[in-house]
Amino acid sequence: MSIKTIERKVLQKNDEVASDNRLFFKKNGILALNLVSSPGSGKTSLLEKTLEKLKTRVRMAVVIGDVQTDLDARRLDSFGLPVIQLVTNGACHLEATLVQEALSDIQAEQTDLLFIENVGNLVCPAGFDLGEAMKVVIASTTEGDDKPLKYPAMFRNASVLVINKTDLIPYVNCDLAELRNNALRINPSLTIFETSCVNDDGLDNWCDWLVQQVEK
Amino acid sequence: MHELSVAKNIIRIAREHLTPEEEPFLKKICVRIGAFSTIIPEFLQSGFDAARDGTPLKNTELDITIVPLRIKCRNCNHETEIEPVDFVCPLCTSTDVEVVAGNEMIVTDLEISDN
Numbered sequence: 001m002s003i004k005t006i007e008r009k010v011l012q013k014n015d016e017v018a019s020d021n022r023l024f025f026k027k028n029g030i031l032a033l034n035l036v037s038s039p040g041s042g043k044t045s046l047l048e049k050t051l052e053k054l055k056t057r058v059r060m061a062v063v064i065g066d067v068q069t070d071l072d073a074r075r076l077d078s079f080g081l082p083v084i085q086l087v088t089n090g091a092c093h094l095e096a097t098l099v100q101e102a103l104s105d106i107q108a109e110q111t112d113l114l115f116i117e118n119v120g121n122l123v124c125p126a127g128f129d130l131g132e133a134m135k136v137v138i139a140s141t142t143e144g145d146d147k148p149l150k151y152p153a154m155f156r157n158a159s160v161l162v163i164n165k166t167d168l169i170p171y172v173n174c175d176l177a178e179l180r181n182n183a184l185r186i187n188p189s190l191t192i193f194e195t196s197c198v199n200d201d202g203l204d205n206w207c208d209w210l211v212q213q214v215e216k
Numbered sequence: 217m218h219e220l221s222v223a224k225n226i227i228r229i230a231r232e233h234l235t236p237e238e239e240p241f242l243k244k245i246c247v248r249i250g251a252f253s254t255i256i257p258e259f260l261q262s263g264f265d266a267a268r269d270g271t272p273l274k275n276t277e278l279d280i281t282i283v284p285l286r287i288k289c290r291n292c293n294h295e296t297e298i299e300p301v302d303f304v305c306p307l308c309t310s311t312d313v314e315v316v317a318g319n320e321m322i323v324t325d326l327e328i329s330d331n
Contacts (some may be wrong), residue, residue: 001243001327001330001331003326003327004234004326004328006233006324006325007322008233008322008323009322009323010222010226010229010247010322010323012224012229013225091218091221123218123254127218127253127321149301152252153300156252156303185304185311188312
């Protein structure tokens with residue numbers, strides 16, 4: 001019997017490509033955000049509203065990951081921005097290599113803010129670095145207020161929490177204060193926004209913050 | 217859900233460290249998996265069983281060691297193991313803590329039998 005000690009990170013390859021992506025963003029002055037959430041939290045609606053509000057202020061591009069279809073990319077087509085759809089063909093998360101392949105299509109020198117919309121899933125995307133500056137986790141009120149405790153890795157690894165669908169608060173079993181407390185218990189340094197893509201509440205705060213981050 | 221792709225990565229890494237002659241004699245791959253890594257050990261085990269099929273490692277076993285989640289307090293420097301939702305220093309109650317272990321996924325050792 002012989003033993004080879006190798007001590008190799010399982011995701012080393014992904015991490016290496018993520019580092020390359022990070023370098024690419026830095027070189028081109030791009031703020032890259034990795035948007036993560038469960039399916040149906042309103043990631044694409046939030047993007048639609050954000051692109052609409054910021055289209056004259058910030059040069060943006062979008063990379064969208066889905067298990068199947070280009071429905072999301074088509075929703076965002078009307079803005080005339082680079083929108084790259086990635087289809088993972090069954091995989092439950094984006095990996096750094098897939099994002100790297102998309103980067104040649106985003107017109108990097110004309111982009112200040114890149115949204116990477118991950119596959120809707122609160123587990124797997126937490127483990128895969130894409131090279132982003134920050135993870136933004138979107139939690140909608142219809143999911144209840146206990147999600148941060150059930151999916152702590154995602155909330156711990158994110159820098160920003162957007163609580164979406166606040167217009168539905170009267171109709172759903174979600175205590176906003178409790179949701180905030182649970183999120184801050186997992187990650188006290190989270191920056192939190194509350195938004196509704198129906199009545200536009202909170203969207204200006206979110207968009208102004210994005211502009212500030214781009215200008216930093 | 218992503219345990220199958222993690223299992224495939226583990227097999228790829230093991231094979232990168234073996235000669236083709238050694239591959240059929242690889243008895244065990246030892247991995248260290250953090251309790252906060254989003255990996256479910258049972259799923260990784262069954263993912264590994266599926267991923268090794270059709271490869272020269274079809275008789276290789278996967279040995280998983282779980283690393284508990286450990287935090288270090290930035291306020292009082294106390295280091296301790298915690299359950300995944302309690303990011304609070306038990307000594308000084310500060311929430312300014314950093315994770316020092318429990319996120320990792322590492323292939324540590326390859327055990328090769330002599331024949």
